[in-house]
Amino acid sequence: MAFWKTLGKVTSAIVEIGANSVAESQRKVGNRIQEYERKLSNAESSDKMNNPEYARKVNENRQKFETAKQKVYTNQSSTNKSVNKNHNGETTIGNKTIAEWDSKWRGLGLLGSLSLSDLSAYNQSIGLYKAEMGGKIYYIGRAIEYNNGGFRKRLRDYVRESDSARTHKSGGKMNENADRIYISILVMGHSQEEVDAVKALESALVVKYLPEWNVQFKKL
Numbered sequence: 001m002a003f004w005k006t007l008g009k010v011t012s013a014i015v016e017i018g019a020n021s022v023a024e025s026q027r028k029v030g031n032r033i034q035e036y037e038r039k040l041s042n043a044e045s046s047d048k049m050n051n052p053e054y055a056r057k058v059n060e061n062r063q064k065f066e067t068a069k070q071k072v073y074t075n076q077s078s079t080n081k082s083v084n085k086n087h088n089g090e091t092t093i094g095n096k097t098i099a100e101w102d103s104k105w106r107g108l109g110l111l112g113s114l115s116l117s118d119l120s121a122y123n124q125s126i127g128l129y130k131a132e133m134g135g136k137i138y139y140i141g142r143a144i145e146y147n148n149g150g151f152r153k154r155l156r157d158y159v160r161e162s163d164s165a166r167t168h169k170s171g172g173k174m175n176e177n178a179d180r181i182y183i184s185i186l187v188m189g190h191s192q193e194e195v196d197a198v199k200a201l202e203s204a205l206v207v208k209y210l211p212e213w214n215v216q217f218k219k220l
Helices: 002-019 026-044 052-073 098-102 116-122 150-156 169-176 192-209
Strands: 083-085 091-093 106-110 126-133 136-143 182-189
Touching: 026 052, 026 192, 052 192, 091 098, 091 192, 098 192, 106 116, 116 150, 126 150, 126 192, 136 150, 136 169, 136 192, 150 182, 182 192
Parallel strands: none
Antiparallel strands: 083 091, 106 182, 126 136, 126 182
């Protein structure tokens, strides 16, 4: 009884966060989603799933949870058609689950050492990039200018003489640590059609990993 009372409260909180994420800090949103994911995953792996009534309640809460995550990941944009659910009820972005996208990162090297030739192949590619130091993710950003340099422009902006990409504190951190930051990219497409998916996946992965430079300097 106590389990379902707690589970129900967490479900309600997540749905509320999904509906009112503008009023919540990104860190709080991420922590609550991670908390509920653990509780729900434990319930789904329990032997009690052999009980039809228990299984029904778990599946019902899973559906509510996935709906709440969709609201968070789309930033309340009802026009973002890239976020859906697959036949298993899992949230998908651009027809892939978050876990599937998360397995497709390509390592490029240290930010400060990346040359134009290293990045020229991605001049018209859009998607996400992540900055890691010591195996820890500090920042997740997006490159969506497919007609203006793609990943090449976005990443080079952090290290070129102009400080246009460093007017935000996160950009300053990227520049200050350029020789220690390892960059990986996630190519998601090459046109306007994929931009909404890029934005939604960025939100999803920031909520999942809570990178310090994303949540420390950003107020929703």
